[in-house]
Amino acid sequence: xxxxxxxxxxxxxxxxxxxxxxxxxxxxxxxxxxxxxxxxxxxxxxxxxxxxxxxxxxxxxxxxxxxxxxxxxxxxxxxxxxxxxxxxxxxxxxxxxxxxxxxxxxxxxxxxxxxxxxxxxxxxxxxxxxxxxxxxxxxxxxxxxxxxxxxxxxxxxxxxxxxxxxxxxxxxxxxxxxxxxxxxxxxxxxxxxxxxxxxxxxxxxxxxxxxxxxxxxxxxxxxxxxxxxxxxxxxxxxxxxxxxxxxxxxxxxxxxxxxxxxxxxxxxxxxxxxxxxxxxxxxxxxxxxxxxxxxxxxxxxxx
Amino acid sequence: xxxxxxxxxxxxxxxxxxxxxxxxxxxxxxxxxxxxxxxxxxxxxxxxxxxxxxxxxxxxxxxxxxxxxxxxxxxxxxxxxxxxxxxxxxxxxxxxxxxxxxxxxxxxxxxxxxxxxxxxxxxxxxxxxxxxxxxxxxxxxxxxxxxxxxxxxxxxxxxxxxxxxxxxxxxxxxxxxxxxxxxxxxxxxxxxxxxxxxxxxxxxxxxxxxxxxxxxxxxxxxxxxxxxxxxxxxxxxxxxxxxxxxxxxxxxxxxxxxxxxxxxxxxxxxxxxxxxxxxxxxxxxxxxxxxxxxxxxxxxxxx
DNA sequence: TCAAAAGTGTTATCCTTACACCCATGT
DNA sequence: ACATGGGTGTAAGGATAACACTTTTGA
Numbered sequence: 321x322x323x324x325x326x327x328x329x330x331x332x333x334x335x336x337x338x339x340x341x342x343x344x345x346x347x348x349x350x351x352x353x354x355x356x357x358x359x360x361x362x363x364x365x366x367x368x369x370x371x372x373x374x375x376x377x378x379x380x381x382x383x384x385x386x387x388x389x390x391x392x393x394x395x396x397x398x399x400x401x402x403x404x405x406x407x408x409x410x411x412x413x414x415x416x417x418x419x420x421x422x423x424x425x426x427x428x429x430x431x432x433x434x435x436x437x438x439x440x441x442x443x444x445x446x447x448x449x450x451x452x453x454x455x456x457x458x459x460x461x462x463x464x465x466x467x468x469x470x471x472x473x474x475x476x477x478x479x480x481x482x483x484x485x486x487x488x489x490x491x492x493x494x495x496x497x498x499x500x501x502x503x504x505x506x507x508x509x510x511x512x513x514x515x516x517x518x519x520x521x522x523x524x525x526x527x528x529x530x531x532x533x534x535x536x537x538x539x540x541x542x543x544x545x546x547x548x549x550x551x552x553x554x555x556x557x558x559x560x561x562x563x564x565x566x567x568x569x570x571x572x573x574x575x576x577x578x579x580x581x582x583x584x585x586x587x588x589x590x591x592x593x594x595x596x597x598x599x600x601x602x603x604x605x606x607x608x609x610x611x612x613x614x615x616x617x618x619x620x621x622x623x
Numbered sequence: 624x625x626x627x628x629x630x631x632x633x634x635x636x637x638x639x640x641x642x643x644x645x646x647x648x649x650x651x652x653x654x655x656x657x658x659x660x661x662x663x664x665x666x667x668x669x670x671x672x673x674x675x676x677x678x679x680x681x682x683x684x685x686x687x688x689x690x691x692x693x694x695x696x697x698x699x700x701x702x703x704x705x706x707x708x709x710x711x712x713x714x715x716x717x718x719x720x721x722x723x724x725x726x727x728x729x730x731x732x733x734x735x736x737x738x739x740x741x742x743x744x745x746x747x748x749x750x751x752x753x754x755x756x757x758x759x760x761x762x763x764x765x766x767x768x769x770x771x772x773x774x775x776x777x778x779x780x781x782x783x784x785x786x787x788x789x790x791x792x793x794x795x796x797x798x799x800x801x802x803x804x805x806x807x808x809x810x811x812x813x814x815x816x817x818x819x820x821x822x823x824x825x826x827x828x829x830x831x832x833x834x835x836x837x838x839x840x841x842x843x844x845x846x847x848x849x850x851x852x853x854x855x856x857x858x859x860x861x862x863x864x865x866x867x868x869x870x871x872x873x874x875x876x877x878x879x880x881x882x883x884x885x886x887x888x889x890x891x892x893x894x895x896x897x898x899x900x901x902x903x904x905x906x907x908x909x910x911x912x913x914x915x916x917x918x919x920x921x922x923x924x925x926x
Numbered sequence: 927t928c929a930a931a932a933g934t935g936t937t938a939t940c941c942t943t944a945c946a947c948c949c950a951t952g953t
Numbered sequence: 954a955c956a957t958g959g960g961t962g963t964a965a966g967g968a969t970a971a972c973a974c975t976t977t978t979g980a
Contacts, residue, residue, distance in 0.1 A: 331634075331697070331711050361697065361709070368697050392695040392713050394634070394664065394671050406664070408634050408711060410695050554958070571960075572943065595958035596950035857931075874933075875970065898931030899977040 330407040333372050334358035334522070336390065336529030337382070339418030339429060340546045345562045346418065346429040347526060348380070354518040356525060357427065361410070372412050380427055385545035386415040388536075390528050413529045415545035432530060433565070435515045435523055438478075439490060439530070440565045448513065452497070453478055459500040487564050490531040494524060534564055541582055544603040550586045552598035553577065582607055633710040636675050637661035637825070639693065639832030640685070642721030642732060643849045648865045649721065649732040650829060651683070657821040659828060660730065664713070675715050683730055688848035689718040691839075693831050716832045718848035735833060736868070738818045738826055741781075742793060742833070743868045751816065755800070756781055762803040790867050793834040797827060837867055844885055847906040853889045855901035856880060885910055 335357050337348040349355055357379070361371055373384055390411040418429065433440040438449055453474060460470035477492045479485035497514060498506045504517035505524075517523060536542050543560055557573050577583060583601040591597035638660050640651040652658055660682070664674055676687055693714040721732065736743040741752055756777060763773035780795045782788035800817060801809045807820035808827075820826060839845050846863055860876050880886060886904040894900035 331709065361711075368695070389694060391692060392671065406634065408664075408713075410711075552959090569943075570958090571945095571962095574960075576942095591951070593958070594952045594956075596952095596960085598959060855932090872970070873931095874935095874972095877933075879969090894931095894978070896931075897929070897979045899933080899979090901932060 331361040332358055332407055332409045333361050333368065333375070334409055334411040334525055335372060335376060335414055336411065336526055337376065337380075337384070337414045337416050338432075338529065338533065338546070339416045340559050340562050341418045341429075343558050343562050344431040344433070345530075347432045347435075347529075348382075348416075348427050349430055349518075351426050351428050354516065354522065356518070356522045358409075368410060369412075372414075376414065380425060382416045382419075384414040384416055386413075386542050388413045388532070390525070390532060411525045411528065413532055415533075415542060417546065417548065430516075432526065435518065435526060436490065436494070436530070437513070437515050438493070439487075441485060441487075442561055442565060442567050445485075449478060452502075452514070453480055455502055456496065456500055459502075487566055488531055488535050490534065491524075491527045494527040498524070537563055541603070541607065544582075547603070550588070550600040550602045552590055552600060553583075554598060556583075556601075580607075634664040635661055635710055635712045636664050636671065636678070637712055637714040637828055638675060638679060638717055639714065639829055640679065640683075640687070640717045640719050641735070641832065641836065641849070642719045643862050643865050644721045644732075646861050646865050647734040647736070648833075650735045650738075650832075651685075651719075651730050652733055652821075654729050654731050657819065657825065659821070659825045661712075671713060672715075675717075679717065683728060685719045685722075687717040687719055689716075689845050691716045691835070693828070693835060714828045714831065716835055718836075718845060720849065720851065733819075735829065738821065738829060739793065739797070739833070740816070740818050741796070742790075744788060744790075745864055745868060745870050748788075752781060755805075755817070756783055758805055759799065759803050762805075790869055791834055791838050793837065794827075794830045797830040801827070840866055844906070844910065847885075850906065853891070853903040853905045855893055855903060856886075857901060859886075859904075883910075 335348075337357065339346050339348075348357060350357060357376070359375055359379075361368065368389070369387060373387060376382060376384055390413050392408065392410045394406050394408045438446055438452060440446065456474045456478075457471065460467055460474060463470055474496065475481040476483050477486075477489050477496055494503075497503050501507050502512060502514055503523075504512075504514075505521070508514075515523075518526065533542070537560060543556065543563070546559055547556060553574050554570075556577065557568055557570065560573075561567055581604060584604050586600045586602050588600045589597040590600055638651075640660065642649050642651075651660060653660060660679070662678060662682075664671065672690060672692070676690060679685060679687055693716050695711065695713045697709050697711045741749055741755060743749065759777045759781075760774065763770055763777060766773055777799065778784040779786050780789075780792050780799055797806075800806050804810050805815060805817055806826075807815075807817075808824070811817075818826075821829065836845070840863060846859065846866070849862055850859060856877050857873075859880065860871055860873065863876075864870055884907060887907050889903045889905050891903045892900040893903055
């Protein structure tokens with residue numbers, strides 16, 4: 321439409337790096353505070369993707385398995401406005417196999433439900449939800465004009481009033497809480513128990529990442545990027561449950577996984593906890609080419 | 624990880640604007656050539672989204688209904704490198720109700736199957752596909768080392784050898800053709816009949832947009848952004864078919880739409896073509912709040 | 927009367943979900 | 954013996970896909 325003019329902007333990469341250990345999904349933050357790892361996009365890199373990959377390996381010594389672009393947004397530059405310009409922030413979701421971090425690492429892993437306690441339903445509906453919903457409803461009632469619309473939105477996103485809980489609506493729930501001013505990021509100064517706040521909009525980015533991952537595991541075999549070489553089917557299930565924040569139905573889970581030829585037996589077994597020793601499986605890498613295209617399924621059928 | 628340093632980049636917005644008329648999905652290009660409308664991101668705008676929306680309204684007089692971010696990528700600045708920097712290109716998919724364009728408009732609509740003739744299966748499998756596949760197979764055979772992998776990839780993306788056609792794999796098919804050097808963009812100089820090339824990587828961006836839209840119509844009611852106020856169910860079906868590049872099964876299509884309460888009768892009928900007059904419907908806007916969250920379905924069940 | 931499009935009814939099939947139950951091992 | 958986890962069989966219910974058929978209009 322127009323030729324490119326002289327507008328320039330900061331370009332910054334922000335990474336949501338996820339690992340699962342001890343049945344908890346975790347996100348990497350900087351040791352210094354509640355900040356997602358991020359840095360400038362340097363010109364040496366071929367692509368954004370490779371730039372981020374290299375940069376993470378360099379700085380954290382964690383090799384990234386799966387890497388996916390999340391979203392790009394622009395804000396008025398928060399930092400010093402030498403140029404008075406924009407900051408363009410490109411966010412990525414990366415999956416990592418957590419290992420003992422190098423001692424000198426500047427990073428630390430936090431369970432992601434510390435930031436979103438209402439998102440974990442593995443032990444049933446958190447008691448907190450009732451409180452959250454009543455606060456939201458009070459806020460909605462004060463919004464004359466579209467009270468009904470807001471109330472329905474609350475009911476749908478939080479699964480109240482006959483609606484069932486949809487684990488994918490992480491971002492929608494976050495935004496509702498944000499709009500209602502219930503989060504520290506949106507002006508609430510009191511202690512609300514509504515999760516740990518993060519720097520700037522990083523918690524929103526994390527919500528986007530969680531939502532994307534929860535959606536992905538249902539139709540692409542990405543969970544395996546979070547698993548060790550070999551694993552039992554229960555470990556795999558626990559990992560999916562950790563991500564989805566739900567408990568699943570064991571027999572059906574196993575069948576669905578095996579039906580799809582996603583895994584193959586290693587021939588070995590594990591008997592760490594009491595109980596019958598479990599067969600160990602490994603991911604069939606060959607499936608990746610096939611399924612990246614034709615799609616695969618993980619069940620989110622409740623227990 | 625590091626404080627933001629002095630890296631700056633061009634930030635550019637590129638729009639894939641789609642409309643459907645006369646059973647053809649169309650994409651807006653500049654009158655001057657095979658170029659998607661794009662322009663610099665200016666600092667006045669609140670957000671990227673609103674910036675693009677405003678800019679399109681200003682320049683083309685088409686109000687955008689649905690707008691969704693597609694992808695962000697960075698290339699070494701193709702334009703003059705006054706700063707020797709990067710160009711960051713943020714692409715969007717926008718849905719538009721096509722009307723007669725203002726006379727002075729700099730834009731023109733092109734059927735998207737001019738760019739991707741192999742993507743339209745409404746008249747059955749295009750004869751061309753056989754030719755494409757054999758060319759691809761010749762190329763694959765010359766790639767010692769992973770011939771088998773390539774052959775399987777070809778079979779999967781193009782639905783040969785027992786695999787069924789998956790309409791969502793638009794980008795994967797484009798990339799395969801690109802890698803094989805069969806497209807003008809990747810060095811083929813002869814006339815191949817493999818669709819009309821576009822400026823720079825714009826055809827790739829279009830492929831991304833088509834793929835996204837084809838995926839979206841299956842679980843979100845976005846088609847309606849392309850429809851006039853009121854329409855018959857057959858018009859709606861033809862529109863979905865145009866987008867998906869497939870023909871659908873009429874009775875099932877109608878049932879699925881009506882079951883979901885996506886539409887309501889206007890009470891009027893239309894009898895333009897010969898045949899029994901059809902009831903006119905309108906989209907139930909109320910459903911948007913409900914379904915943007917809970918998901919809806921359009922059938923892609925073949926005729 | 928025929929063609930063209932609008933509609934309805936019904937069935938076969940597959941997938942999802944749930945329930946019931948047995949197996950192997952450690953304490 | 955019993956708790957813990959591993960593992961199998963199967964049936965109910967719903968969604969999808971396919972087929973056959975009736976209805977209403979214009980030419």
